Amino acid sequence: MLSGSPSSRVVAQLVASTAATNGVWSTEVVTSATDWRAWHRGYADPGSSLSRRLAAVRGELTRVLAARRGRPTRMVSICAGDGRDTLPVLADGYTDVGAVLIELHQGLSDAARSEVVRLGLPDVEVRTADAGRLDSYAGVPPADVFLACGVFGNITDEDLDATVAALPQLLAAEATVLWTRGSRAGEHDPTRYAGDAADLVREVFARHGFVEDAFIRPGDAPFRVGAHRFRGTPRRPQPGTVLFRFTR
Secondary structure: OEEOOOOHHHHHHHHHHHHHHHHHOOOOOOOOOOOHHHHHHHHHOOOOHHHHHHHHHHHHHHHHHHHOOOOOOEEEEEOOOOOOOOHHHHHOOOOOOEEEEEEOOHHHHHHHHHHHHHHOOOOEEEEEOOOOEHHHHOOOOOEEEEEEOOOHHHOOHHHHHHHHHHHHHOEEEEEEEEEEEEOOOOOOOOOOOOOOHHHHHHHHHHHOOEEEEEEEOOOOOOEEEEEEEEOOOOOOOOOOOEOOOOOO
16 A cells, blocks of 8 residues: 555666666675674665665655655754665755765765765765664754654664654754565564554554555555644753664
8 A cells, every 4th residue: 555655667777777777786794693694685676675665765764755855854864874765865855955874883884975976966864873772863953854764673662762752852843764674574574463563653653643655555565655734843862862773
């Protein structure tokens, strides 16, 4: 089911574009409890769920940025990896967007910096820092667009709630949050939710006063992409706040 998202034709075009672009990034990346090297190989197949998720995220980001065209826009992307969710979109007509990408892994953040230079994006900063700690956002202006892709499937339900509850400390009024989640709780998935785990994410956003703007739930793939609008009042960041810790 696609709601408030690009048409199937546009998504298909984005998938093809994603496949063509993927060669820019190395797959020789993270060493951790998760085999991220194998995980990144999913991008090599344009028909994979991972590549299709990437295309959907880029499509939603394009939609949100297009709606803000002509207005100053600040973007933050957390656990941003090598920047492939965001940087090609910014380079394709949104070079005036000021952005901060936060990624803990040195190799991935270095790859993102190289791509920033290659694409000519002088208003993009890449920070090698822990996005789960509010202190990592010091000096970052409140975001009009905030991406949390590949995050919620790696943290506990409690940390999910804590993160969404703390977002007003990082957001501008009427900001949009883009997020992803896998539908099925696998062996190492930290959630205790019995149904589609993305529905828990939607419930948490609603509980904290966000309004759903779009939700993508393909019938033939396990990825989910959501967009929620912040309707509350921005708050001053509280130093020392811990948002989340990855469990895998």
